[in-house]
Amino acid sequence: MAPRSLAPPPISITPVIHTPDDGSDYDLDGGDDDNIQVDLDYALYDHKHLLTPDRDSFYDPNRLSPVAPTFQINDYSSPSNMTSNSGGLNENASPIDIPSSSNGAPNPFNFQTQVISTSPVKPNVGQRRGHKYKHSSISAQHQIFQEPPPRPPLALPRDLPIPTVKEAWKSMSKDQRRRLYWCICHGVIAISVFLSAHGSLAMTALSHLVLFDVGSALICVAVEVLGNFEVWKRSSIRHPFGLERAEVLAGFALSIFLIFGGFDLVSHNLKHVLEGKGGHSSHHPDPHEGLAPRVPPGDVDMASLAAIIATLVSAYGLRNHARISKVMRVSYLASLPSVLSNPFHFLTLSTSALMVLLPLLFVPISVLLDSTICALVAMAMFALGLRLAIAQGLMLLMSYGGRSGSGSGSPGKNKDVGVADVMREIEAEPGVERVDEAQFWQVHYGLCMANLKLSVAKGADDAALSRLRARVTSLIQNRLGEGYGKGGSLRWEVSLQLGTAGTY
Amino acid sequence: MTEKDSRRIFYFMGVNFTFMGVQAVYGYLTDSLGLLSDSIHMFFDCVALAVGLFASVMSKWPPSERFPYGFGKIETLSGFANGVFLILISLEIMFEGFERLLEGRETKRLRELFIVSTLGLVVNLLGIFAFGSHGHSHGHSHDHGHSHSHGHSHSHKDHDHDCSSHHDHNHSHGHGHAHSHGHDNENMHGIYLHILADTLGSASVIISTVLTYLIPWSGWDPLASFLIAYLILITAIPLVKSSAQRLLLTIPADTEYNLRNTLSEITNQRGVASYSVPKFWVDDGVSSEAGNRILGVIHVAAIRGADLEEVRDRVQSYLGKHGIDLTIQMEREGDTTCWD
Numbered sequence: 001m002a003p004r005s006l007a008p009p010p011i012s013i014t015p016v017i018h019t020p021d022d023g024s025d026y027d028l029d030g031g032d033d034d035n036i037q038v039d040l041d042y043a044l045y046d047h048k049h050l051l052t053p054d055r056d057s058f059y060d061p062n063r064l065s066p067v068a069p070t071f072q073i074n075d076y077s078s079p080s081n082m083t084s085n086s087g088g089l090n091e092n093a094s095p096i097d098i099p100s101s102s103n104g105a106p107n108p109f110n111f112q113t114q115v116i117s118t119s120p121v122k123p124n125v126g127q128r129r130g131h132k133y134k135h136s137s138i139s140a141q142h143q144i145f146q147e148p149p150p151r152p153p154l155a156l157p158r159d160l161p162i163p164t165v166k167e168a169w170k171s172m173s174k175d176q177r178r179r180l181y182w183c184i185c186h187g188v189i190a191i192s193v194f195l196s197a198h199g200s201l202a203m204t205a206l207s208h209l210v211l212f213d214v215g216s217a218l219i220c221v222a223v224e225v226l227g228n229f230e231v232w233k234r235s236s237i238r239h240p241f242g243l244e245r246a247e248v249l250a251g252f253a254l255s256i257f258l259i260f261g262g263f264d265l266v267s268h269n270l271k272h273v274l275e276g277k278g279g280h281s282s283h284h285p286d287p288h289e290g291l292a293p294r295v296p297p298g299d300v301d302m303a304s305l306a307a308i309i310a311t312l313v314s315a316y317g318l319r320n321h322a323r324i325s326k327v328m329r330v331s332y333l334a335s336l337p338s339v340l341s342n343p344f345h346f347l348t349l350s351t352s353a354l355m356v357l358l359p360l361l362f363v364p365i366s367v368l369l370d371s372t373i374c375a376l377v378a379m380a381m382f383a384l385g386l387r388l389a390i391a392q393g394l395m396l397l398m399s400y401g402g403r404s405g406s407g408s409g410s411p412g413k414n415k416d417v418g419v420a421d422v423m424r425e426i427e428a429e430p431g432v433e434r435v436d437e438a439q440f441w442q443v444h445y446g447l448c449m450a451n452l453k454l455s456v457a458k459g460a461d462d463a464a465l466s467r468l469r470a471r472v473t474s475l476i477q478n479r480l481g482e483g484y485g486k487g488g489s490l491r492w493e494v495s496l497q498l499g500t501a502g503t504y
Numbered sequence: 505m506t507e508k509d510s511r512r513i514f515y516f517m518g519v520n521f522t523f524m525g526v527q528a529v530y531g532y533l534t535d536s537l538g539l540l541s542d543s544i545h546m547f548f549d550c551v552a553l554a555v556g557l558f559a560s561v562m563s564k565w566p567p568s569e570r571f572p573y574g575f576g577k578i579e580t581l582s583g584f585a586n587g588v589f590l591i592l593i594s595l596e597i598m599f600e601g602f603e604r605l606l607e608g609r610e611t612k613r614l615r616e617l618f619i620v621s622t623l624g625l626v627v628n629l630l631g632i633f634a635f636g637s638h639g640h641s642h643g644h645s646h647d648h649g650h651s652h653s654h655g656h657s658h659s660h661k662d663h664d665h666d667c668s669s670h671h672d673h674n675h676s677h678g679h680g681h682a683h684s685h686g687h688d689n690e691n692m693h694g695i696y697l698h699i700l701a702d703t704l705g706s707a708s709v710i711i712s713t714v715l716t717y718l719i720p721w722s723g724w725d726p727l728a729s730f731l732i733a734y735l736i737l738i739t740a741i742p743l744v745k746s747s748a749q750r751l752l753l754t755i756p757a758d759t760e761y762n763l764r765n766t767l768s769e770i771t772n773q774r775g776v777a778s779y780s781v782p783k784f785w786v787d788d789g790v791s792s793e794a795g796n797r798i799l800g801v802i803h804v805a806a807i808r809g810a811d812l813e814e815v816r817d818r819v820q821s822y823l824g825k826h827g828i829d830l831t832i833q834m835e836r837e838g839d840t841t842c843w844d
Binding site: 271420 | 589781836
């Protein structure tokens with residue numbers, strides 16, 4: 001029974017031949033399913049059976065147990081596997097704990113079978129039970145099994161799996177799903193605006209804007225859905241800040257879309273102008289030239305109206321563009337009411353409102369007006385995209401811009417404190433000799449890092465250092481973080497490396 | 505190295521710009537629409553090149569208070585932007601091609617188109633040759649970013665470590681030094697792809713014009729542009745992916761493996777009780793020496809009775825041996841003031 005590879009001396013003796021009759025006896029004693037275990041256990045501490053020359057004698061074709069063949073095959077694997085698998089299901093229920101005086105006992109199996117039958121048998125069917133050997137007398141004698149050396153527990157952060165689309169879909173709550181459906185609706189509206197343009201440049205421009213809104217709304221939903229997963233927020237080795245930075249990156253990609261849209265509109269516009277001027281228009285019938293205008297005067301432009309509604313719903317329902325606009329405040333729009341103060345909503349709403357109003361007011365949309373609107377929108381898109389790209393690019397470059405310079409402006413408010421001011425304040429802290437290194441940077445919309453190396457006065461004890469740490473941490477959070485009243489929360493993770501002067 | 509890169513970008517931009525000017529003037533004089541619209545296209549190329557040039561120059565700027573880690577990431581950012589731009593362009597071309605295929609608009613003024621696109625092809629081929637040697641080695645930019653950091657972190661380690669890491673070290677050495685500048689290539693890769701896309705675009709126009717001339721069918725042009733757009737798309741996607749990973753501060757897989765080993769050894773340092781909130785990111789530093797250094801933060805708790813500073817020095821020198829430069833916040837075991 002002992003693994004052959006180890007070849008303990010007794011195996012070669014072979015005094016007893018195991019007969020099928022023996023096996024059937026045990027069967028009668030044991031339960032239907034447990035008999036194999038009984039066999040084994042018996043063999044383990046009964047040397048007579050250990051000495052059986054070949055294991056096939058154990059395998060009795062007459063036995064009724066369905067478990068037998070698989071078990072036998074599985075069980076004779078290498079000893080290294082056994083050690084690795086020690087600590088299986090049945091360890092506590094193992095009958096081996098019974099002293100090996102069982103040699104004298106006439107029939108120890110009744111008792112053992114009972115013990116075994118209390119433990120769940122079914123789940124074990126496919127599993128190896130090699131760990132039993134570890135406790136058997138023979139392995140104890142020969143030191144076959146060695147305990148693994150004690151290791152310090154690995155406190156590594158777990159590697160969290162990135163959810164697949166399917167998992168994300170499953171994890172969505174009802175509310176989130178509704179939002180996704182709305183996004184799809186918004187997308188359909190964007191496409192319908194695009195298709196209803198019929199060569200009108202202004203409408204094409206509007207469709208670009210709406211498409212950008214859709215992209216941003218989709219990001220909003222995606223961020224919420226991914227927030228269901230641990231990998232989004234939890235730090236691991238692979239993703240030190242979770243995946244939240246992905247939102248910034250997606251925003252950056254969208255701003256590239258905005259710039260691209262601006263370029264695209266400009267080039268289309270130029271082409272149109274050139275075509276009109278070059279006198280080639282005879283070759284190229286322009287749909288919007290002369291004949292029927294896209295929307296008859298006095299009528300409501302349904303596509304533009306739908307764009308307005310979609311934008312408003314997204315703005316209120318999804319809080320579209322909320323986080324992005326916090327990064328870039330446009331001062332000259334700040335005085336407008338809530339939705340309009342967001343430059344993206346402002347742009348979409350004003351363009352689509354213009355498109356609705358012009359036919360209503362019986363203003364004919366001439367080629368010139370059309371391309372002027374398009375040019376204006378293109379320029380606005382370009383400028384906005386550039387600002388957005390810069391704001392998010394700075395974050396991706398691992399920097400912290402602070403807010404609008406240092407010290408100037410309204411004194412007494414937290415708002416205008418820059419990094420330099422905070423550094424000065426930290427240096428003014430009692431116990432701090434100087435700031436050796438300081439790195440302030442923004443990870444994503446909600447998190448900033450501050451890594452400082454400070455020189456402190458000699459002789460400070462643990463408690464003092466701990467207090468200093470708490471003070472500096474709260475100072476940074478208070479000065480640079482946003483107050484609770486302002487809606488968003490910008491959290492600062494502060495790490496201080498303290499050392500007495502001159503030890504670096 | 506990067507200066508050479510930026511000079512190359514600059515020269516090519518000059519050529520592009522001149523060509524654009526010539527095209528625009530000639531197009532205006534001869535009233536040729538094709539020339540004019542191509543010069544608009546050229547202008548956008550120039551803008552992309554200018555962004556790349558800017559990034560290439562800016563990546564040399566030293567770290568400041570505002571940018572504590574320098575501008576190492578800006579080239580990756582520019583590569584990412586270029587990649588996204590290319591994807592958008594190819595999608596647009598596909599869409600337009602589809603539209604044209606449906607409408608069946610016939611291509612006009614074949615001769616003019618042919619001349620313009622041939623000239624464009626010549627200029628772009630010039631660019632391909634200028635960036636070509638670079639571009640080829642950049643086909644695997646993602647990989648050597650890894651292998652370099654790998655080799656770097658091991659090169660200090662192989663004295664006192666087991667043979668498996670030694671093996672790894674040898675393995676990565678072969679790659680690592682051939683392309684030592686793992687961090688500056690996403691920008692160049694992006695520009696290269698952009699020029700490649702333009703070249704393919706001109707080539708496709710030439711081929712489709714010839715085909716239309718031989719076999720009059722309006723579908724040649726959309727078909728060719730569709731094909732080209734697809735090619736651009738599949739070359740731009742890997743670029744976007746790899747640069748996105750770097751911008752997300754994802755630790756590459758093999759660096760992560762080493763980091764885990766290194767980290768689990770920290771608790772074996774004398775005086776260390778535990779550590780928490782380890783955060784690492786790969787530094788794309790200014791100097792090539794510092795490239796792919798690993799920076800980060802860790803909070804280490806020392807056992808009672810150990811001198812905090814001594815333990816910190818020990819941990820720091822241990823990590824330094826593995827090419828990791830951390831800000832180490834020391835705490836006392838059982839001190840609960842630490843966040844998280």
